Amino acid sequence: MSLRDITADDIESLAVGAWILGTGGGGNPYLPLLNMRALYREGYRVQLMDASDLADDDWVGVVANMGAPLVGQERLTDSRTLARAVALMEEHTGYRFAGLMSMEIGGANGVRSLMAAAHLKRPVIDSDTMGRAYPEAQMTSVAVGGLKPYPLTAVDVRGLESIVDRVPTWKWTERVARKICVEYGSVAATCQPPRTGAEVKQWGIHGTTTKAMAIGHAVRQAQRRHEDPVAAILAVEPGKLLYKGKVIDVERRATEGFLRGVVRFDGMDDWRGSDLTINFQNEWIVAYRDGEAIAMSPDLICVLDSVSGEAVGSETIRYGQRVTVIALPPPAVFLSPSGLAHVGPRAFGYDLEFRSVFRT
């Protein structure tokens, strides 16, 4: 049996690491972390399971909160809502899920699968479908794989429950589910289209919960020892330091259910005299240094607080912050022509050829 217990300390690390993998989006994992602390105090425990231990005909529930991260600051996360989305999916399909996995490891959704797992007493699968955070339903490994885009369940704290039962494309899943979510008040707990064990093994992005914990652990260790937390991240992940600087301007606008905008930085240390601009749509999408595109999706662009090493989100970044920008390598599935069609710079409206920071 290859299940391993997730400790309360692991979850503290997961919250820090998932926020870094959120590449500016996905929402701060702090409220899910508070939920998990409370659940662990009440005696709940969650276990982690490798995708390779799934039987091909097992069913896996894929979970995420959908909506505007800002709304989550007023309508606080309730761990039971997500569990209800999963239970509704089981009622609707008649499947019993062998495990639950995160739709996206990046941000708050990287922790939320644990909340549902605690209530439903299922393991969490150590895989996700983004390896980071992305704003739309068709920006996943399972969408790149052309897997079935339905059904999807959406529930909220009031007891509203809806099912998107059939759609012709992932983009339609996004459209219909997004409207339901907006009517609920721009936040809904969702159970995404169920996946078989075989599908998870073929199309999942593996080991990402473990990866997020390792990143968070490295940061917390470095904080405790007063060492450089950014160096600690680069010691556990094959990332690249892109820039150090200070935020000098933030343009942010909420449009079409997304947070879009531009952040500008003045260089410090080795980058003095060099300026950086990052464009975002919930997540950091393209970084321009002195007018030249130097990093772009699907490479992970992570903006970190230079002192604490913790992530800075696109909804909270502000004038004067001292940050370090690093890149982390993207999941291989997004580097194919089909993968780039889903999440490359053109998918976000930038007429750029994808060029990786990690090209050799």
Next chain:
Amino acid sequence: MPLRDITLDDIESLAIGAWVLGTGGGGSPYLGLLNMRALYKEGHRVQLMPSDELLDNDWVAAVSNMGAPLVGQERLTDSRTIARAVALMERHTGYKFRGIMSLEIGGGNSIQPLMAAAHLKRPVIDSDMMGRAYPEAQMTSVAVGDLAPCPLTTVDVRGLESVVEKVPTWKWMERVSRKICVEYGSIASTCKAPRTGAEVKKWGIHGTTTKAIAIGHAVREAQRKHEDPIAAILGVEPGKVLYKGKVVDVERRATEGFLRGRTRFDGTDEHKGASLELNFQNEWIVAWLDKKPIAMSPDLICVLDSLSGEAVGTETIRYGQRVTVIALPPPPVFLSEKGLRHVGPRAFGYDIEFKSVFA
């Protein structure tokens, strides 16, 4: 044998009568009628069943198209879409429907259950939940009766299918399903919350398909005989003539998914010198004669072409039309205190006490 065959001639009459009962809204039944003509040509047949033949534990599907009537003029009615909404509800709930009924007998939705019934080979129940047309989901007899508002299925021609599985109130059902409908392109075929035979018998508004057929039949007979079609309607229904006049002004705006506005008339014949104003939200809601309210929901206010006797809709009424305005009595379920809260003048934002034309 309690089932009776619906003839193609009945459906021609139904289309005319349902449009009269639509009180300006519900959309013209014309495209539904064209579908039924095609289905009957292909050999499909539909039967009508009185609700008292239902067993208490039978399940009944309630169907309607939801959305903006104007969109229906570009995205034409396809009879298979409404059948799929019913099939999805059966798959989702595991029920097998004994029959199919209309959410609203007024307007195009009167024909929707016939289209589903033709494909699925079930009878149409001779009852509905409005006895007319109304713009919102909570404006039904079953909402007045506080029956369960969910689940609801919604499908479209592209193959989109969604289920609103749980909501706390009818108003929430309206909100969530309306947004899905708008994303589909402002038109969706829906199967409403399934009803038991017992619920239909207690809360349904009965005999309304037969009533619409009778009204339409009277109008068509009068047209054929060159008699007064409006007198013919009042010969089969205990209605009242309110006004004869000419349209002098129409203000119409599409807001929040509804067609709102007002129409002004100058009197003709015995109403010469008197002016009438009708306020509408999809349906005609309040009629003001020389600024005094003389008729209001839930009384049915029907605007009819004075010559043909056929209904004039809020989306098509225009300057210069000669019309006769009549009132028909409302279903009793809407006359209770609770009924009036759902569909009385205040439910539409008019601060007036309901007073029936028939009081």
